[in-house]
Amino acid sequence: MNQRVPAVSAAPAAAPALSWWRLFTSTDHKSIGLTYMGVAAVFLVLGGLEALVMRLQLAVPNNHLLVGEAYNRFLTMHGTTMIFFVLLPLLLGFTNYLLPLQIGARDMAFPRLNAFSLWLLVGGGLLLYLSPFTGSPSQGWFSYAPLSETAFTPQRGVDLWSVALIVSGYGTTLTAVNILVTGARLRAQGMLYRRLPMFAWMAWVNGFIILFALPCLTAVLMMLEVDRLLGAGLFTRGDPVLWQHYFWLFGHPEIYLLILPAWGIISEIIPVFSRKPIFGYEFVAWSSVAIAFLSFAVYAHHMFAVGLGWPVDLAFGTTSMLIAIPTGIKVFNWLATMWKGSVRYTLPMLYAAAFIVQFTFGGVSGVTFAVVPIDWQLTDTYYVVAHFHYVLFGGSLFAVLAGLHYYYPKFTGRFLDERLGRWGFWLNVIGFNGVFLVQHLLGLMGMPRRVYTYPALSGWEALNLFSTVSGFVLGVGLLVLLVNLWRSRTHGAVAGPDPWNGWTLEWLSSSPPRRENFVALPPLHSRRPLWDLKHPDDMDHVRPPRHDRQGRPIRDEEREHR
DSSP states (O other): OOOOOOSOOOOOOOOOOOOHHHHHHOOOHHHHHHHHHHHHHHHHHHHHHHHHHHHHHHSSTTOOSSOTHHHHHHHHHHHHHHIIIIIHHHHHHHHHHHHHHHHTOSSOSOHHHHHHHHHHHHHHHHHHHHGGGGTOOOSTTTTOTTTTSTTTOOOTHHHHHHHHHHHHHHHHHHHHHHHHHHHHHOOOTTOOGGGSOHHHHHHHHHHHHHHHHHHHHHHHHHHHHHHHHHOOOIIIIIOTTHHHHHHHHHHHHHHHHHHHHHHHHHHHHHHHHHTSOOTTHHHHHHHHHHHHHHTTSSGGGGGGGGOOOHHHHHHHHHHHHHTHHHHHHHHHHHHHHHTTSOOOOOHHHHHHHHHHHHHHHHHHHHHGGGSHHHHHHHTTBHHHHHHHHHHIIIIIIHHHHHHHHHHHHHHHSBOOOHHHHHHHHHHHHHHHHHHHHHHHHHHHTTOBSSOSOOOOOTTHHHHHHHHHHHHHHHHHHHHHHHHHHHHHHHHSOBOOSOTTOOOSGGGGSOSSOOTTSOSOOOOOOSSOHHHHHHOTTSOOOOOOOOBOTTSOBOOHHHHTTO
16 A cells, blocks of 8 residues: 655654664664664674684684684584674664665564564574584585584584574565565655666566575575484485585575665665766666576575586576676676765765676676686685675675764764764774785685694785785774764764755655654656655656556556556
8 A cells, every 4th residue: 555645744853762672672774774774783792702713813823712613613503694684683773774765665574573683683693603502613604515404513503693694584485475465565756766766676587586585595405404313315315416506505695685686776875976867777677587596596606616517607607697698787886986976985885886897896806706616716715705705795795884874874864973083984994995805815825714823824814814904994994883883873963855966756754764754755757756755846757647548648657557
């Protein structure tokens, strides 16, 4: 049911402050979105501490801080935490908060289901961190079978790890259904698909990826538990490569699942601070659809070293190169939007610029794995570690940081502290690139990944020590950010409803928005409704009305079906 209001509203009074109890019991999409982000912040601290302990172990050769199995346990917990309980809830939090606001709705389609999905994810995270009490999982976040079978990993923490991901996966799948129905059914009158804000568009496409990818992980985890608890032998007496097919059929779409909403955030920020509409809206939108399809057609490039045969390697190597085309389109569209624009390098724009550089670097290094002989040489080295951290941390997480600085005034009604923000930005950029840029060199020099120690070889010691020191710089940068987020809730400068002079509907509501989001909505005739509202003499192009065969005008909402 559409929430439609006929007239333009003045900015309503700000919503009352949200108590902790209301935050945990509310079915309002905004409080659920903020809770997702708060949960992700807690797990970010845990995952970050695990990473720093691993870097301390690798700072010098032949170190004994974490030995063997202990290192593997930290590696497993860090990878699982960062992917499933940091990046994913951060992006789901943004989607929950912004999607209804951007399309002119009052809430998600199924508010109670939305709350249920959140607490399933939280429950999964709690189960994950209960697993060390029953024997920490040490099989890696990818949990390759038969390594994760009881014969090789007998501790019960692996079972809790599996159940944690099954439970949180159910919650995320339900969220995908909610996103798809909300985007399809609750758009305000005049909000056609071709007028969706770019974040809303990419979040909606992302719902399809979640819906088709996550069941693959859920299925293979259930198969693993049937093996471990009932001795079915699906991966031992059956096919030991079967796990990899299931896992990477989920795993590679998961990368795009974690980057598509991030692209949406960047696509909202760059036009506003360049004072230009996004260049090539249709190309950006449809390239996202192409990526959603291709993400399922490239998964086996994670398995080139398995020995699938040259026809399979050729097919997946080709698709792995092809997917770089729609991805590259986005980068050129962002740069073209900035070109000759009135660019203002605010904190959100600085993070967006860092995102473009780092994500492009990670994307280019990723294309090298489409060349099978290169993949054979690099697949088990630190080059892979550097690549996926540039995509997921330098890309996805930096986009989230850009979004936090951009939307914080909307979330809280206050600005983040500018001085702390700039300190945090430079510490994060310098620290991140210091950690992972040198790991490309370590990989090219032959240092294997997933090892807890290494001999004193020429060049490895200095680069590893530099990477570890940079890791602590990055940790300080993230700590400064967290302090800034907490402190600015009460001490930040007061922001109005539209502090950035934005163009999309979320900036029409108060900061923070009231429970029902809007008092009324303006007529929607273009992709920038607030621009039209502020500049009635310079409105965006509006298509002339079309007519049916009888000469009757076709309403906007009917055009989508013709």
